Amino acid sequence: MSTAAADRPKPLANYPFLREAGGLLFLSGVSARQKDGTIAGVSRQAGEAIYDVAEQFRAIVTNITETLRAVDGTLSDLVDVTIFLTDMAYYPAMNCEYNKWFGPDGPARTTVGVRQLPHPDMVVELKVVARRPD
Ligand SMILES: N/C(=C\C=C\C(=O)O)C(=O)O
Numbered sequence: 001m002s003t004a005a006a007d008r009p010k011p012l013a014n015y016p017f018l019r020e021a022g023g024l025l026f027l028s029g030v031s032a033r034q035k036d037g038t039i040a041g042v043s044r045q046a047g048e049a050i051y052d053v054a055e056q057f058r059a060i061v062t063n064i065t066e067t068l069r070a071v072d073g074t075l076s077d078l079v080d081v082t083i084f085l086t087d088m089a090y091y092p093a094m095n096c097e098y099n100k101w102f103g104p105d106g107p108a109r110t111t112v113g114v115r116q117l118p119h120p121d122m123v124v125e126l127k128v129v130a131r132r133p134d
Pocket of ligand 1 (some may be wrong): 029030039
């Protein structure tokens with residue numbers, strides 16, 4: 001299974017976009033980082049960072065979609081999602097965006113609060129598992 005074609009920001013270290021095992025696809029953690037290195041959903045006002053968790057979430061969904069596309073998969077193949085938030089104050093807005101993408105029959109989901117993600121402008125990161133497309 002080739003994963004090299006994914007139209008995704010390059011990994012930050014020596015890990016693959018995804019790894020297959022037992023008919024499942026385990027994707028490495030995905031942020032809103034773009035191919036040019038910027039992070040979606042961040043603006044600055046008077047030097048202060050303003051974070052849009054919904055925009056970051058949408059960018060993550062795009063990154064996941066691109067990763068799955070490389071193996072002929074789609075978001076409907078997701079079976080498990082873990083969401084990392086740097087502040088639970090983002091939880092309601094994240095849920096609102098989440099519900100635009102996934103229904104009650106979507107993947108199992110867990111959300112946890114974390115102190116930091118790999119870049120200070122990342123406020124949300126997803127770790128997902130998908131079934132291997134037929
Ligand atoms: N998966 C990891 C980072 C992902 C960052 C990104 O997608 O921008 C990691 O460090 O393990």
